Amino acid sequence: MDHKEVEASRRVLGNEQTLRVALAFSGVLGVVWLVVMEASPIARVAAGAVSGLSIVALAWNHRRKAGDANRESEILAERLVEQNRNITDELYQLKDRHKLLDHYFETLMEHIPSNIYFKDLDSKFLQVNQSMAKSFGLAHPADVEGKSDHDFFDREHADPALADEKKIIKTGKGITGFIEHETFADGKEGWVLTTKMPFRDRHGTIIGTFGMSSNVTELVETQNTLERERNVLRSLIDSFPDRIFVRDPGRHYLVVNKAMADWVGAESPESMIGKTPKEFFPQEVVDRGAEEDLEILASGNPILNRDWTFKTQEGEIRNMVTTKVPLLDQEGRSWGIVGMDRDVTEARRARQDLIETEKRLQEMMDNSPAVVYLKDLDGRYLMVNRGYEEMFGIGREDVLGRTDHDFIGDRSAADKFRENDLMVIQSGRSVQMDEELYVEGEPHWYVTARFPLRDINGKVHAVGGISTDITDRKRAEEETRQLNEDLVSANNDLQQAQEQLIQAEKMESVGRLASGVAHEVKNPLAMIGMGLELLARRIPEDDEKGRETIERMKRGIERAKKIVKGLVDFSSARQLALEPKEVNEVVRDSLALVEYQLKKTNVMVAEELADDIPQVNLDATKVEQVIVNLMINAMHAMPEGGQLTLRTYMTKLKGVKRDEGVRTAGHLRAGDRVVRIEIDDTGTGISEENSGKIYDPFFTTKPTGAGTGLGLSVSRKIIELHQGTLDLANRPEGGVRATITLKI
Numbered sequence: 001m002d003h004k005e006v007e008a009s010r011r012v013l014g015n016e017q018t019l020r021v022a023l024a025f026s027g028v029l030g031v032v033w034l035v036v037m038e039a040s041p042i043a044r045v046a047a048g049a050v051s052g053l054s055i056v057a058l059a060w061n062h063r064r065k066a067g068d069a070n071r072e073s074e075i076l077a078e079r080l081v082e083q084n085r086n087i088t089d090e091l092y093q094l095k096d097r098h099k100l101l102d103h104y105f106e107t108l109m110e111h112i113p114s115n116i117y118f119k120d121l122d123s124k125f126l127q128v129n130q131s132m133a134k135s136f137g138l139a140h141p142a143d144v145e146g147k148s149d150h151d152f153f154d155r156e157h158a159d160p161a162l163a164d165e166k167k168i169i170k171t172g173k174g175i176t177g178f179i180e181h182e183t184f185a186d187g188k189e190g191w192v193l194t195t196k197m198p199f200r201d202r203h204g205t206i207i208g209t210f211g212m213s214s215n216v217t218e219l220v221e222t223q224n225t226l227e228r229e230r231n232v233l234r235s236l237i238d239s240f241p242d243r244i245f246v247r248d249p250g251r252h253y254l255v256v257n258k259a260m261a262d263w264v265g266a267e268s269p270e271s272m273i274g275k276t277p278k279e280f281f282p283q284e285v286v287d288r289g290a291e292e293d294l295e296i297l298a299s300g301n302p303i304l305n306r307d308w309t310f311k312t313q314e315g316e317i318r319n320m321v322t323t324k325v326p327l328l329d330q331e332g333r334s335w336g337i338v339g340m341d342r343d344v345t346e347a348r349r350a351r352q353d354l355i356e357t358e359k360r361l362q363e364m365m366d367n368s369p370a371v372v373y374l375k376d377l378d379g380r381y382l383m384v385n386r387g388y389e390e391m392f393g394i395g396r397e398d399v400l401g402r403t404d405h406d407f408i409g410d411r412s413a414a415d416k417f418r419e420n421d422l423m424v425i426q427s428g429r430s431v432q433m434d435e436e437l438y439v440e441g442e443p444h445w446y447v448t449a450r451f452p453l454r455d456i457n458g459k460v461h462a463v464g465g466i467s468t469d470i471t472d473r474k475r476a477e478e479e480t481r482q483l484n485e486d487l488v489s490a491n492n493d494l495q496q497a498q499e500q501l502i503q504a505e506k507m508e509s510v511g512r513l514a515s516g517v518a519h520e521v522k523n524p525l526a527m528i529g530m531g532l533e534l535l536a537r538r539i540p541e542d543d544e545k546g547r548e549t550i551e552r553m554k555r556g557i558e559r560a561k562k563i564v565k566g567l568v569d570f571s572s573a574r575q576l577a578l579e580p581k582e583v584n585e586v587v588r589d590s591l592a593l594v595e596y597q598l599k600k601t602n603v604m605v606a607e608e609l610a611d612d613i614p615q616v617n618l619d620a621t622k623v624e625q626v627i628v629n630l631m632i633n634a635m636h637a638m639p640e641g642g643q644l645t646l647r648t649y650m651t652k653l654k655g656v657k658r659d660e661g662v663r664t665a666g667h668l669r670a671g672d673r674v675v676r677i678e679i680d681d682t683g684t685g686i687s688e689e690n691s692g693k694i695y696d697p698f699f700t701t702k703p704t705g706a707g708t709g710l711g712l713s714v715s716r717k718i719i720e721l722h723q724g725t726l727d728l729a730n731r732p733e734g735g736v737r738a739t740i741t742l743k744i
Contacts, residue, residue, distance in 0.1 A: 109141070114214040118199055121208055123148050123165050157182060164196060165209045172198050172206060179216065190217030238269075243341040246327070249297060251276045251290065254336060263341075285310055296326050297334045319345045358383075371446070371467040374453065377425060379403040379418055382462060391439060413437050421463045424450045428460055434474075435467065445474035521560065529557050576619040576721055583648055583675050583742070584609045586620050590627035591646065598631070602641030610649045616675055616742050618722055623740075626715040626726070630679050630738045633712070637683025637736065645680040650744070668725065668743060677740040685730045 109116060115132035119125055125144045133141040136152050149158040168174055174197035182192050196211035237244045237257040246255035253272045261269045264280035278286045292303055302325035309317055324339040365372045365385035374383040381399050389396055394407065404414040413436070424431055430451040437444050446467040453462040532553055539546040587609065598605060634644055653672045668674070712728075719726040724742040731737050 114212050116210075116212045117144075118210040119165065119208045121169060121206075123162050123209070126208065154183070168196055168198050168209050169206055174198060179220065190215060191220040192216060240340075244339070245341075246336055246338045247293070248336045249293075249334070251293060260341075282310065292322075292324060293337055296324055296337055300326055300328075300334060302326065317345075318343055319348055368466075369468075371465075371469075373465050375421060375463045375465075377461065377463075379405075379421055408437075410438050420448075420450055424452050424463050425460055428452050434470070444469060444471045446470060525557055525560050529554070532557070576622060578617045578619055578722075580615040581618050581620050581623075583613050583616055583618075583677065586618070586623050587627060587646055587648060587677060589620075590624045590631070593624070593628050594631050594635070598635060598644065601635055601638070603635055603638055604641075604643045606643060606645045608645060608647040613648055613650050613675055614744055616744060618742060619718075622718045623722070626718050626740065627677070627679070629712070629715050634679060634681035634683060634736070634738070637681055637685075642682035642735075645678075647678040647680070648675065650675055653741075668723070668741070673744045674724075675742050675744060677742075679738040680731060680735060682735040685734065685736055686728065 109127075109129035112129060113131055115135055116129040117125055117132055118127045125147055128141045128144045130141060133139070133144055136144060138144060149161045152158075153161075164175060174195070176195045176197075178194045178196075179191055180194060181189065183189050192213045193216045194211060194213040196209055198206045199208040199210045201207050237255075238259075240257060241259055243260040243263050244255075244257040245253060245260050247253055252274050253276070256266075256269045256272045258269055261267070261272055264272070266272045266280070272280070277289055281289070288308065292306075295301075296303060302323070304323050306322050308320050308322065310320065311317055321342045321344050322339060324337055326334045327336040327338055329335050362383065362385070365383070366387075368385060368387065371387040371391055372385040373381060373388055375381055380401055380403055384396050384399050388399070392399075392407070399407070404417045405411065408414045408417075416435070420431070420433065420435070430449060432447065432449045435446050435448050437446065447470050448465055448467040450463060450465045452460040453464055455461045532550055536547070536550045539550065591605065595605070631644065638644075651674060653668060653670050653674055712726075716726045719740055719742075722742055724740060727739045727741075729737055729739075
């Protein structure tokens, strides 16, 4: 070989040796990595694969160099390959287990309802579970990482928590089962159960803290509620005068109240716990109680209000009432007995005394001639006497516990009785009144004294009544009252008859007076009028005052003539000139006479004249006089204006009242066909004090000079001469209605 070939061969041998060294180093490095270093499963698999490949490559290279003769190297290579395969399988198993453990941890952190956290040495959150993130109002646990309690709580809570964690890091001792009050991130307050522990690495070095807290607000509140209820129950049973106890099947006391301890002479209820009745009661009582307990435990049936007696050390017999019931567990098995003993000796003595008292009271009531009874506040009878039974014909067993409405047929009377009872209950005072009640269809009267019954505290708890029959006296009083009313009525009828006679005589006197005055005054008035005419001719034209005086004197004479004419008409006894006339025509002619005056005074006229009215025999001039007078009166009653309504219609008379003092009493009869003329106004109406005087001659409500007081008197007489009636009455809606009724 030349020098170049030797160098090339040497370089090849050097490269092969370098390759073998590199492969050997890679294999050793991979094994060391697997054994010594802490890495993830994927890194460990990669390291194992590299070391395996390096060893295989080194083995094949050695075989190629050594040839098939070096069998030991081949076996070594196979062993190394097998070892590498085992290591690789183990690595894959570790990887799977690691994934499973990660899944367990993630599931635990995500779903456990308690709050779990890990913190570093500075109390910064390293990791929290979903529940804790939610409690902070965050969507994901990652949002909490790197923060501390001061980011979520106030200093009042965060500072003590930080102090606890520093103490744990310093001492290495955790805090377990600590219940503390906490204000949550949402502002609500509650209680949490907290466990805090040191967080160590694989070598045992503390690298932070971790802990778990659970919201036990409901549990704490439930415990507090149970404690309060236990205290209330304890206070309640200790306040009962009855003896209360709870015993197990061996008859050992589990619970007793203060009354029970005092009864048996024990120092306290606690001193009786665990003991049995034989340590406190006579053997006779112990044996009877044991039989009752066995009966209850065997059958499961309670013993309610069982009477028994025993003799005290002083020799006194006491009456007792016992109630016992079994205590059952969730499976329905008896695990004890709760009982209550009540001493009823004094109550039974008092009851016997009350029975004796009621018996004596009942005997007194039954021998009373009056009706006596007692009722409770709801009106139910508590006691009645024999007189009550006889009055209603009913036994007391059918009365007691019932109210008046249950057996008194007259409901109004029962309502009145209840009203009277309530008056006594509410006032708290006795009252006396007369009451009426129908007994067997006959009215009976009673004078009743009702009085309240009070308890020892002065509160009304019942109502008593004593009723005395005064029917005979009441009937005598009623007869006397009726007789007196008849006498008063007869006297009133007599006075009315006298007044009618006086009125008739007065009208006749006025008529005669009017006739005489009319004739005596008529001629002087004519002479005065002639004198005034003569005097008027001689007064100078420029004497206005004189002429005005003459005019006033003339108006005075005309007024006097008008009064004289009215008197003559009033006293005239001549026959009317009756002839068939259309009533509507007479009404329209009358309206035409005063239509101008009505318009001048702002009075509106409405006509409601029926078309089917037959002719009526009447003196048209006289009837017109009446209608005109009524319309003028209506106009004067409406000084500010108003509405006048003229109405005619045909009807039949109903319910005609006969009056001997009225001339037409014998002319009109019920059922007669009549024509009515109605004149309605909207004026001031007729006052009550003037309603009886409107037809009197010379009575007027008008000022002096505006009326003579003869219009209505003359008008009424004219209608009466037509065998009709004239009536004036106030209308409900205001004003007056004048009604003329003429027979057809």
